Amino acid sequence: MTSRHLRLILNGKSADRPDVREAVAALRDHGHHVSVRVTWEGGDAGRFAAEAVNHQSEDPFDVVVAGGGDGTVNEVVGGMLDAAQTAGVTPLALAVLPLGTANDFAAGLGLDPAEPAACLRIAAEGRFSPLDIGRVNGRPFVNMATGGFGATVTTETDPVLKRRIGGAAYLFTGLRRFSELAGCEGRMEGEGFSWSGRFLALAIGNGRQAGGGAVLCPDARIDDGLLDLTIIPFPAREEIGPFFSRLFESGVRALEDEVVTAQVKRLRIETTARIQMNLDGEPIRGRSMDIEIEPSCLMIAHPKGN
Numbered sequence: 001m002t003s004r005h006l007r008l009i010l011n012g013k014s015a016d017r018p019d020v021r022e023a024v025a026a027l028r029d030h031g032h033h034v035s036v037r038v039t040w041e042g043g044d045a046g047r048f049a050a051e052a053v054n055h056q057s058e059d060p061f062d063v064v065v066a067g068g069g070d071g072t073v074n075e076v077v078g079g080m081l082d083a084a085q086t087a088g089v090t091p092l093a094l095a096v097l098p099l100g101t102a103n104d105f106a107a108g109l110g111l112d113p114a115e116p117a118a119c120l121r122i123a124a125e126g127r128f129s130p131l132d133i134g135r136v137n138g139r140p141f142v143n144m145a146t147g148g149f150g151a152t153v154t155t156e157t158d159p160v161l162k163r164r165i166g167g168a169a170y171l172f173t174g175l176r177r178f179s180e181l182a183g184c185e186g187r188m189e190g191e192g193f194s195w196s197g198r199f200l201a202l203a204i205g206n207g208r209q210a211g212g213g214a215v216l217c218p219d220a221r222i223d224d225g226l227l228d229l230t231i232i233p234f235p236a237r238e239e240i241g242p243f244f245s246r247l248f249e250s251g252v253r254a255l256e257d258e259v260v261t262a263q264v265k266r267l268r269i270e271t272t273a274r275i276q277m278n279l280d281g282e283p284i285r286g287r288s289m290d291i292e293i294e295p296s297c298l299m300i301a302h303p304k305g306n
Helices: 017-027 044-054 070-087 104-109 116-125 150-157 158-163 169-181 236-251
Strands: 005-010 032-037 062-067 091-099 127-136 140-143 144-148 184-190 193-205 227-233 259-262 266-279 282-302
Touching: 005 017, 005 044, 005 091, 005 116, 017 032, 017 116, 032 044, 044 062, 044 070, 062 070, 062 116, 070 091, 070 104, 070 140, 070 282, 091 104, 091 116, 116 282, 140 266, 184 227, 193 259, 193 266, 227 282
Parallel strands: 005 032, 005 062, 062 091, 091 282
Antiparallel strands: 127 140, 127 282, 144 193, 144 266, 184 193, 184 266, 193 227, 227 259, 266 282
């Protein structure tokens, strides 16, 4: 077995977890080199990822492991891509140690958050495949970009509630606030695709699920060079409660007669008012969004057979 050199970028909220410490120790016992950087404040994960890329002339890393939730994965990937572009080098391989609340991207890879040791072994001994990266106005997303009311729910869900009940917290927040819905008006244009109207939410998926397990882009693949678009038109007001319940309990397939879907390489969104878009949970706002896919930006570790 060939040993690998891993740089684990660990979200500070998980630094004292005994199972994480045991997983790192076990990997070292198997002959792999693991160095750890723990985040303290915003921006640390991106800086540590850039340092790993720039470290290559000394004692090079084989894999950068994002230890945290979807936001940590996003920040690590952004840091690696920016540093690699600046240095004119190929980005390092990526792996994920899912330690967040929702872990939507990790779920799509077939990683089990309850088994950190197994996830870390995949980083060191699993197989690698290409990973596409999406961008909205130049900013990257790894898993999914969501817009409209669903994006607001994701941002405004209480972190304490998320820790207590996990992904169901998003459903609770959405149902509690559905009386405030006003809908968004906009137009979306891509190659061979055009749609305009009033929508409740939209999802642009490289991965399949977001919001703690809601499957919004069930046919998305991380390596097909395409983004999967799902538009959820605004429902009749009396249908909003059941609508949300079906969406979060059964995914977008439960609404397949009501939603609009497409696969695109590029998409232009224009809205009549500013909307919020969440890129792997990180919010941006605006009225004009240019979205595109960058195929095979880096390699990612995943379980054999997935």
